[in-house]
Amino acid sequence: YEEPLVFEHGSRGRCGVSLPPPPADFDAGDLPAALVRPAVDGLPELSELEVVRHFTRLSSWNHGIDTGFYPLGSCTMKYNPKSSEALARLPGFADLHPLAPAELAQGALELMYRLERALSEIAGFDATTLAPAAGAQGELTGLMLIRAYHEARGNPRKKVLIPDTAHGTNPASSALNGYAVVQLASGPDGRLHPETVRAAMDEDVAAIMITNPNTLGVFESHIAEIAAIVHAKGGLVYGDGANMNALLGVARPGDMGFDVMQYNLHKTFATPHGGGGPGSGPVAVKAALAPYLPLPLVVKEGERFRLVTEARERPATVGKLREFWGNFGMFVRAWALIREYGPDGVRATAELAVLNANYVRKQLEGTYHLPYPTDSLHEVVFDDAQQKDAGVTTMDVAKRLIDHGFHPPTIYFPLVVHGALMIEPTETESRETLDAFVAAMKAIAEEAKADPEAVRAAPTRPVRARLDETRAARKPVLRWQPGMNVE
Amino acid sequence: YEEPLVFEHGSRGRCGVSLPPPPADFDAGDLPAALVRPAVDGLPELSELEVVRHFTRLSSWNHGIDTGFYPLGSCTMKYNPKSSEALARLPGFADLHPLAPAELAQGALELMYRLERALSEIAGFDATTLAPAAGAQGELTGLMLIRAYHEARGNPRKKVLIPDTAHGTNPASSALNGYAVVQLASGPDGRLHPETVRAAMDEDVAAIMITNPNTLGVFESHIAEIAAIVHAKGGLVYGDGANMNALLGVARPGDMGFDVMQYNLHKTFATPHGGGGPGSGPVAVKAALAPYLPLPLVVKEGERFRLVTEARERPATVGKLREFWGNFGMFVRAWALIREYGPDGVRATAELAVLNANYVRKQLEGTYHLPYPTDSLHEVVFDDAQQKDAGVTTMDVAKRLIDHGFHPPTIYFPLVVHGALMIEPTETESRETLDAFVAAMKAIAEEAKADPEAVRAAPTRPVRARLDETRAARKPVLRWQPGMNVE
């Protein structure tokens, strides 16, 4: 079936809610007539059942973790526990107003306090702010802290060093903070080498941003030396925690020379991916950066918890990053997972994530080209070098995987790999699922030789064939309009 | 994709729950060894994600009201409100033990009391038992009441009169009560005629069971006269309330001469159909039958509510029909709907259900044969007489509707119509949906002429083609076994 837009359904006067009657004497007479709007034209008019059918049907056009394997590299698409959803919906959490007096919010504050302590411990830092709304905002925050730190020493500095394997958010966040970006080349082993950093490092460099393991899944084994080089010139070391899943309980960025790191709770701690958020990007720091942390902070005073929200208590703070206290709903879910795992479960997470990635890697070696044969951890990057001769690209392989019932890996990233296929299975996937995925990848490689046209014609199974992205960008249609006709 | 049985997944030692550790000193030593069983072989061993994927995928192989139109005649497949689900899950309802002391169950008892009053009012009776677990058990109960009534008068009598349009549960319930069934022929207008009843009625007849409107959707307009005939010979009139949706607020069985009637809460009051239950079949009675009602009953004493559970308070009771107090979870949902509708909404339900059915009827007249052109109410019965020449049967039409995205109507019932197609749209369907259904029915009729083979090959869209029901019955395979292979 085809499911029209919600605006293309319905009938005039229909309504899908049951509201209390308006106050008997209501008129908008106390509002200036110029301010009052009649009903909003264009809004849908639907019964509850129509809305239910619409979104039920739409949902069936999506692939989610709950419907199948989703090895989207760098996104850590692990299972989202249903318990966490039930917990976040407890009225005491869901219906809590951010300005509730502290005595009516002690449970929420205690949860935040305990989560902050756990996150600091897990990454090996002294303090953590829960405020940032997502990983990218965490990066922004981290750079603000770095800037504030340098400013307090008289000079914000000008540059940030970023390896060529980095996520795009790293340079974007640097630019938003007014820093020029200096890109560093990784070595042929996929690692950043101390000499590269040494050559680029000077006293105009505010920080280096490193993802560890990096986006090739490779551990930056020179990290301690690199950190020493940067620190020696007064720079700081920023850790992009996107790949923290590989290190949980095994090693801690704070013990490797990092000064600051952001988490992505939806990656590492399984808060729902939700079709693209909400995220939550706590930032952990060493003591030297703690004075600059954004507000709020939760403090424990005796048995009582309290939010510090005003700069007068924290004069060096960089300020506020988002309204109120961060994505509290995500804190509940992340804390629930940490509580259920305990120390051993947290460590097992990293171990099994790395085992899964290496299991896939080993079995696809030879079938797909491995541009960096260095040891990798929780994810592995292949490319399409062995398929190219047959005219089959990474894009084609990805689309063909869809026909096999799998979500494709991340493709064409990291940029240092031409035609990258970045596979991150995560620890919640079973060996059988990995075997089925490997079999599909191998079948596609065979098909690329035998019948490349079939691969290029993929996908054939979903509700839509390949979509014309060029047209979308050239003639943008970004909203429904009456009479809209795109076909 | 194919989804194996849950027993065909998994790996030894896997587990999808998180349980407290067993008491430290546990052994089963206080149980005789002969009673203790090792772990149950054959049970699945799955992670939570595997279970989630299994049932998520399985669900996508189902058609439900939430996915599309479901005009299954006589089943009243109306929208199941989501609010009701949230309400039934309130801890005070869901986690309430049936033996909780009355002072810790006043809210539940009040709800039952109020529902009982509402159901008695809606159908025009004096009292209602909420105990029966489903409509069919309600029938059984009703006949028990009738039996008890007659027994109290010295003779249980021997026979029950049942029109040929009746549901199969009617004779089955009669038989379970030890009554012989006398089938009555409907007239050519689809109605039961007084003379037919008069001819069959004698003092061995315990009762007549009548569905009104009957399964042709036709109102038994002679009901008052029929009831008088039955009553004159000391018989009782049983109403099968399966079609109560047609009468809500418009007419009341209790006002027509019925002595007893069962409800089907999942039909009339939108409790979830659930793939086949749970149902709930309250039975409403006139005062003469009230002493025999099964237990429990809820009574109000001052401001306090109490369950009557023991026969010493109700010596004439027929006893208990199911354990505890009935399907309380369904009471919550039904009461929520009645509360949200109020008197006008309840009546509008019948009005719109009847309007919808007549709208479909009018538009399909001529395209499909209408065996009984009598006025009908909430459902309408066509047959395949006009398609037969092309070799297309009701079964084929039904299967082809699946390809159009609709659930087929009830087919081959009632038995008085050869090749019946029994369509009940219900009041929660929009005119646009009915129009689309009518268009599909007409398209199929056209196709039956132009390309009957295509109709007979249906369905082609679902995950399975027509299934071999004969094989299923001849070589029953009713459970998974290791190594099971049905293909």
Add this chain to the structure above:
Amino acid sequence: MRYHPHTPDDVRAMLDVVGAERVDDLFRSIPQALRLDRPLDLPPAADEIALFSELRRLAARNETAHPPFVGAGCYPHHVPPVVDQLLLRGEFFTAYTPYQPEISQGTLQALFEWQTFVCLLTGMDVSNASMYDGATATAEAALMAGRITGRDKVVVSAALHPEYRKVLATYLRSTGDEIVTVPFGADGRTDLAALAQAVDGRTACVILGYPNFLGVVDALPEAAALARAAGALTVAATAEAVSLGLLQAPGALGADVAVGTFQSFGNPMSFGGPAPGFFATREKSLRQMPGRVAGATVDKQGRRGFVLTLSTREQHIRREKATSNICTNSGLCALASTIHLSLLGKRGLAELARLNHGRARMLRDAMERAGCRPVFSGPYFNEQVFDVGDAEAVVAKLAKRGIVAGAPLARWYPDAPHAKGALLCAATELHGPELIQLFASTVRS
């Protein structure tokens, strides 16, 4: 009205198509005298906010801080939230009886899985797709035994759940079958000598609780042997199905029919209903089994698929000759059990059962320390009867503290030994050590 999609324009246009002036005209086949000439006397419509506030108020009056210490046929267990989230998928929840198998494979396969779970846990060959509850399943078992044996007497243990016995009596009232009740002994097990005396050539079946209402694991093998010798069937009724993760399957101990409820798997107590009854038996009794059954078959292309089958036993085909009048049963509840059992699996069920038994033992220790001795000496699973002095008074006292302990044995067995003090208590995985301690000390206080 959010559930009624009809706008005034829709109604007008549809009436035009139908050829009616007013909606009222559609009801002309109902004689005017039979119509209701006033609005129904119901409370006025409530908007959703008012509805929630009213029902929350009612629900709050039943809320307690602790899980109840009573089972007696309905058990407090933890239901993982994932069960409910899957259950509420509209594709399951708003489908009906799978009459059209091609678009009901989800429901049908799940029912087939349910049947398999029932067979695995009970040690039986075949199971139906669920019953209303344990009590009616027991009554249907007695009716089936009558059909199979052609006999007219049913022998029942007095320790079988009293509600099951009541329902059995109601169902057998019209068949006129005789019900003979056999007492239990000091160990809480059915008195085998009395049973031997009661079972004879007229006996269709012997029915025992397993575990029985007193929490005791009854003498099923011995009873089954007696029944078999007399040509009667043995019916084992299990209200607490978690026990089947620790106790031998009834089928392994000689039962011919296993019935009961899987409420403990995935279904909340919900004041006693709904919950899925189960019914399982031997292959040879298959065609006498009541209720719906899902079976495997193939489709036109040879692919495995599932259908409702053996419907020639059923009311919609056989009408008055059907094996039962049951049609709609407890599909959604059975699905909840199927999901929960899938999560538990082999290891989880074994652990859960052992945990329940361990907690019951912990309760026994705590109660003994509190001076309340167990009344029966037979083996128990997660329920036991303790002598608390004055059971009704204890229940009332605990109620004031917000603790539900609702099964004073004298309500059902006024003449039993220690009846005044006898309180039937359950402990499950929900009752942690502190809570058990709290209970025992409150009982004593």
Add this chain to the structure above:
Amino acid sequence: MRYHPHTPDDVRAMLDVVGAERVDDLFRSIPQALRLDRPLDLPPAADEIALFSELRRLAARNETAHPPFVGAGCYPHHVPPVVDQLLLRGEFFTAYTPYQPEISQGTLQALFEWQTFVCLLTGMDVSNASMYDGATATAEAALMAGRITGRDKVVVSAALHPEYRKVLATYLRSTGDEIVTVPFGADGRTDLAALAQAVDGRTACVILGYPNFLGVVDALPEAAALARAAGALTVAATAEAVSLGLLQAPGALGADVAVGTFQSFGNPMSFGGPAPGFFATREKSLRQMPGRVAGATVDKQGRRGFVLTLSTREQHIRREKATSNICTNSGLCALASTIHLSLLGKRGLAELARLNHGRARMLRDAMERAGCRPVFSGPYFNEQVFDVGDAEAVVAKLAKRGIVAGAPLARWYPDAPHAKGALLCAATELHGPELIQLFASTVRS
């Protein structure tokens, strides 16, 4: 571990394939010195029952009997349960950013619908696929205005939400742009004379709350006219989006950018987050807009479909030249709003908005009867500031009664007139007449 599917056998077999002895060997690329040689110092693992009991205990400490009488950027509204049930469908909830459009049409079409709802309510041409929240959306609007105009000064009303102003200041700290704050008058609206003075040829944009933090419907048309004359953009920030069902769309009153949050549609308060920020603007600013955007296109077979588009603005393509660093935003929250708005529709939104305004008026009447006068004379939607004498004392007193009334104005405006007594109060559809009366009389008592 229920989330880890690996059995010991699995691990062994997988290690064999990988060619490793122990799992530890897989980490050999991490120098030994950098490894953690002890277990993490975290609380021990909790089973699900313990987890629920712990978190229920924490949650219970925040529960109150009544909805709060405060909005101040986060509003108590009724969310129909149907929203949540649809939201929790795994296909939505466990999908990620729709990088593969062929298997993400559900998410993409829903985002396209969200963008349309935002445009319809704000009267703008284009919207992105959501922002973190209203405050960052406001900050991004200021950054966009800087990019478009090439100017370095932002003029902000003091009546704009203080949290929005704080975040704006944080974001602009590194650009070095100047922020000029303009006071509000006795009517609670931005002081237009002061605004006229502040806006000049360096001004990139003027930012107003609509309604503003004082609950007052600010002088948007007048401010926009001033801004336009100076070549600056006008940004309207709406924290209570239900107001857009009663008030003129910001786009209709001259705003060039409309930002804020749709928390009020389908999202619980959740102690302030998450909720979906929105960002909408004129067609001509499209390519300067931050964030992700869904657009319509066709597939190879010419069928309509949706993709993420205009990604050349974004960080993963443009890196340091991107219009923003935002990537993951508030997808699930935006979906909740989209579902709720679909239910409300044209009639429901109009009724809900009118109901909110009516309740606020009811509150005003009740507060006036209680002797608490409104502080500002400007038009209001569902929030108003009342002079309650000592606002902090009233909040503390109400807290003891379990009523949340958390916004004493002096916390943000210590020097404002009547600051000590000024309490910002909200009333919505959740506040029925009796509750409003209870609140007013408790304030006075």
